[in-house]
Amino acid sequence: MAESFNIDVVIPPTVEERASEAARIGDTNALYELIGEKPDVLSEIERQEFCDTPLHVAAEAGQTVFALELMGLKPSLAKKLNQDGWSPLHLALKKGHAETALSMLEFDKDLVRVRGKDGYTPFHLAAPTGDRYVLTTILRDCPGCIHDVTNWNDTVLHLAAKANDVNTYQTLLKSLWRSECSTLQIKNLLDFKNRDGDTVLHIAASNKQPEVVRSLTRYCIDLRATNSKNLTAMDILSQAEDQQGSKECLRILRSAQNNRTSRALQHIFDFVSQLAYDARNMSSDKSNALLVVTVLILTATYQAALSPPGGVYQPNSTENDTSATMEIHGIRSTNPLSNKRKNPSAAGASVLSTADFLWFFIPNIAAFNICFVITCFVLISNLTIFVSSTLVVALSLLLSCLLVSAVLVISPNHASTDFMLYYVYSIACFLVIVMYTIALVVVVRKFISRLSNIRHARQKP
Incomplete structure (x- = not known):
């Protein structure tokens, strides 16, 4: 009677299975051996619609070096979804492999916005983990991901x-x-x-x-x-x-x-x-054009304030003429007539009437103030704290000189002086205070952000 033999046939693993095993243990040498045997092995894996690629396996196992090596060879694998609808980065974050996930993001920051099952991005899966360092790093490198929705x-x-x-x-x-x-x-x-x-x-x-x-x-x-x-x-x-x-x-x-x-x-x-x-987010071309326009307006309005229409009274060369002396309207004389009416020929005073003077100077100073605020905004937002603060102080001094000249020297009489002092000067001073408050807020926010970045760097695993 013939004896029967049971022969177990051992089926060798496929190249794809060997690639997945190499990914699980992180053996990059085995990966290159497979590529040597079959150069298009990664391309064949990529052509499959939904599957667990070696990159999925490496990310899920936390094999950072292998994952980065594979992403360098075939970057498109990083955005493929498996049968469950997850990308490799999804799996790395689900398993809590922070180092692997962040290393993959350094390779390609857009991976955090890949939509998977139910529209979940990797960032949506990172939130429940509660890892503060991972969340802050993702938001710092890819701030737009917080706007993604499921x-x-x-x-x-x-x-x-x-x-x-x-x-x-x-x-x-x-x-x-x-x-x-x-x-x-x-x-x-x-x-x-x-x-x-x-x-x-x-x-x-x-x-x-x-x-x-x-x-x-x-x-x-x-x-x-x-x-x-x-x-x-x-x-x-x-x-x-x-x-x-x-x-x-x-x-x-x-x-x-x-x-x-x-x-x-x-x-x-x-x-x-x-x-x-x-x-701050204005393009450099627009920012430069804006600064050019504001500087031109600042220069024109300042010059116009010093040389108003019709000019100003000049000192009289006759020594006996008391009108040859310069009169500062903000400083009242003991003479009762000088408190009611300014000497019309005082040196440096505008030849305009009160109404004409106010109709000219108020829009002129308003244009100067508007350009002052815009220029300060651009400087504070785009330059360093020291440089922007220095330039804001310089512009504030320029504004003060303009206001002092308009209120105390060039005003034709005390009526215009009082109006400019009580209204225009007060509004301008308020704008200066607002600008310094804004500058202080910006400085504090930049300081807090810098401290946050330092602490964040120290928390790096």
């Missing part, structure tokens, strides 16, 4: 609020404030509605999160925004007023809504910040 129109702030992750939310908000986003962009992002019509404030109110509600009220968000159920955040809290946290959230919202002075000041601050953002 298929449900949820931003990363919506997702953090839904997850009741207050720490992640606070990290995102601080990073957003320190980023290059404008005040208007931040406000639009906080007021953005998902498919249910809910803003971040609606979700925070639903989850009874006083810390998030308080941080949102520091911005000029729309407290009366309604969702798809026509409910505001206060309506949601009023329906659950007896639940824990609802009363505190409701108190915060009512206090913010009633504090109109604070909101008005916040609106002004946001408006100024938006102007500074526009000046």
Whole structure:
């Protein structure tokens, strides 16, 4: 009787399987051996629609060196999705491999915006991890990713609020404030509605999160925004007023809504910040053209103020003529007539009448002030702190000289002097104070941003 033998046939692994195994253990030498055997192995893998490429395997296993080597050979693999709808960066962040994820982002920062399953980008998956360093690094390198939304129109702030992750939310908000986003962009992002019509404030109110509600009220968000159920955040809290946290959230919202002075000041601050953002992000050509125009207007208005139409009275060469002396109108004489009417032939005084003088000097000084503010905005936003501050001080002194000349010397009489002093001079001084306040705010923000970058660099794993 013939004996039967069971022969186990060993099927050798395919090239793709060997590539995946090399990726799992991070063996770059094995990768190049496979390429030597089959030069188009990576191209064949790339042609497959949805699959776990060796880069997916390496990213999920945290094999940073192998992942970077593979991305250098075939960069397009970094944006491929597997059967589950995830890219390699998605998997690296899901598994918590921060070093691998950030190294991949250094290779290509746009990878953080690849849309995967349900429209989730890698940044959407990074938020629930709560890794502050990863979040701040991503926002610093690719600030636009915070505006990406899922298929449900949820931003990363919506997702953090839904997850009741207050720490992640606070990290995102601080990073957003320190980023290059404008005040208007931040406000639009906080007021953005998902498919249910809910803003971040609606979700925070639903989850009874006083810390998030308080941080949102520091911005000029729309407290009366309604969702798809026509409910505001206060309506949601009023329906659950007896639940824990609802009363505190409701108190915060009512206090913010009633504090109109604070909101008005916040609106002004946001408006100024938006102007500074526009000046900072202006192209170099536009910035140079703007400075040329403002400098020309500053020069023309200053010269016109010193040489008004019709000219000024000159000193009389006759020694016996008392009108040959220069009269400063801001300094009143003991003579009662000099307090009522200025000597019409005082040296340096304009020959114009009071009405003509005011009709000329007020628009002239207004044009100078407008160009002064615009020039200071551009300088503060684009130059270093020391240089911009020095130039703002110099322009302020120039403005002071112009006002002193117009108010105390060139005014034809005391009526025009009083009008210029009480109104025009006061407004100009107010503008100077505003500019110095803005400069101080910009300096403080730059200082805080610099400290934040230093701390961020020290936290690098």
